[in-house]
Amino acid sequence: GPVAPCLLVRRKLPTANEHWAKIFTTPLPILYHTIYLTIYDDHDIHRYAERVRNGQILLLKNRGFEFGEHYLSSLLRERKIPPQLLSRSFPFFSRGWMQTKQTISERTSDLQRLKARRNELNAKVRMLREELYHLQEPGSYVGEVIKQMGQKKVLVKINPEGKYVVDIDKDIDINDLKPNTRVALRNDSYTLHKILPTKVDPLVSLMKVEAVPDSTYDMIGGLEKQVMEIKEVIELPIKHPELFESLGVAQPKGVLLYGPPGTGKTLLARAVAHHTDCTFIRVSGAELVQKYIGEGSRMVRELFVMAREAAPSIIFMDEIDSIGQSRGLDGFEPSQNIKVIMATNRIDILDAALLRPGRIDRKIEFPHPNSENRVAILKIHSSKMNLLRNIDLFTIAEKMMNASGAECKAVCTEAGMFALRERRVHVTQEDFEMAVSKVMKKDGESNMSLQRLWK
CATH class of the missing domain: 1.10.8.60 (Helicase, Ruva Protein; domain 3)
Structure with missing residues (x-):
């Protein structure tokens, strides 16, 4: 059991150290310091306690003990520290114990925070090194995959040079090289060594409608002729493309809906998207109006890139007169799997090149209902x-x-x-x-x- 501290200090110094070693397998300096401050006020006891404390602290420093919260808990659990010293009868012992635990807890949290900060900085350093490595690489050509040519070759289009059959780097999976995929080619051997991300503006990506519109043809009244025409141009080529192939007729690419406001143009476009299993992309012409020259045309091209990746798809462009004036739609070029529905209230101000056959195959008028x-x-x-x-x-x-x-x-x-x-x-x-x-x-x-x- 514990020995009274007065018995320790009345002995000679070596004997006192031996008794300390018997009580505490690994002495704690904070406890010796507390013994000195709490119990002893006599002059002789003061001198001996100070020498015992200094000797034990020096011994701990020489042995290089490292204390932690788990170590203090294990000392108390294994009764290497007498529990009586931590009771209310010895308030300075218990107070010192709690202060020590609090200090160790704070140091541990600081250490964890610094380790997390170190990991963040190391990750940033690795990222900067990778960027530096890529910047030091020779320049590459940017191309677009047209089709696969075997197991290790693809046909790539490079503007404005032309088309080339190139080899594929061993780290590239050929199954990932789908048509219209942007790739990087080495400038010396034209080897395909990297797949580039799709260059689509984030504002364009937000135009994609995830939920299918809930409008149906039954919700449209007085537009039987217009519904029949848009079914022929949009719905029939998507659902039954084999009919056009058997007849040898090219599929219609798009339709223009024009008429006064409030006549059902947007409602009909939503109904078509509901009845066809296609990706519906809705964009207003005002969203494509940019203050810099060429920005609107670039966004239109990126809009069709996104629609091509999600094909079959339907692009509904409302208020097309906002960008369809005087060559404002230079990037407009629909493909077979992309159907375009345009709506406008002012067909008289649209670009004549936009209205020519081949781009807009059908123009449907929406008059005021009788x-x-x-x-x-x-x-x-x-x-x-x-x-x-x-x-x-x-x-x-x-x-x-x-x-x-x-x-x-x-x-x-x-x-x-x-x-x-x-x-x-x-x-x-x-x-x-x-x-x-x-x-x-x-x-x-x-x-x-x-x-x-x-x-």
Whole structure:
């Protein structure tokens, strides 16, 4: 068991050291220091305790002991440190013990943080060395794979030099060399030694629509002719390309939808994407307008590169008049597996080269719906509404002269809002008439303001 400290200091120094060694297999300097400060205040005891403490600390320094948190815990667990010294009866012992553990914990956390920082710096050094190594390499030619020519050769196109059949480096897997893959060729032997990442602007990548649109052909009213034409140009070549091959007819590449706003152009494009198993890419012409010359054409080319990789795909370009003026679409060149649907409200300002046969094979007009078409649109948008039996949609359609499909939908929505304000669960004929007055009045006021502005 533990020996009283007074018995140790009253002995001679060698005997005291022997007793310390019996109690503590590996003496701890902090405990000796605490013994000196806590218990002894007599002059003789002070002198002997100081000599014992200094001798034990010197012994520990000579042996080179390294302390850690796990080491202190093991000393306490193996009872090499008397637990009585850490009880409340010896507060300075327990306080010193806790301070020592806290100091070791702080040093351990600092060491871990410095090790993590060292690993980060080492990784950065390795990355910089790799970049330096690549910068010191001779320049390479950038090409594009056309097709494979056997097990170890591919046909590569290098602009503006031409096409070459080149060898493949042993580290390159030929299965990764698909058509239109960007590669690097050595400048001395033209050996393909690296596969380059696709050069696509991040803004272009965000134009890809992951979810399939939920619009269907049943949601489109009064556009039977337009639906039939777009099925022939877009849906039929994608679903049944063998029909065109058997007839020897080239597949249509794209279609242009033009007409006033709100006539169903965007809705029809979304319906086509819903009925075809294709990657749908939606882009507005305003997103491709850049302040630097040539940036818009570059983004258009990268847009088609992304569509080619995700083929078969459909590109819907809304507001094409924003970039289709005066050679603004130099990079536009659709391929067989890429179908293009363009929409515009101003076909008169589009580039003539864009409208020529071979790029846009079909132009579909979307006029304002007539009375019968407005009735069909009203029936579609009011099919899920709780209507009274005496509602006459033909009368409502007659009152909406020159209204677009979007305005017909707005009338149904406003009629439901009128019923909601009066806490009713059904919509009446009067609700529709008030909705027509509200929607058409707003449109008339905007037209009057435009007329006054032009005057």
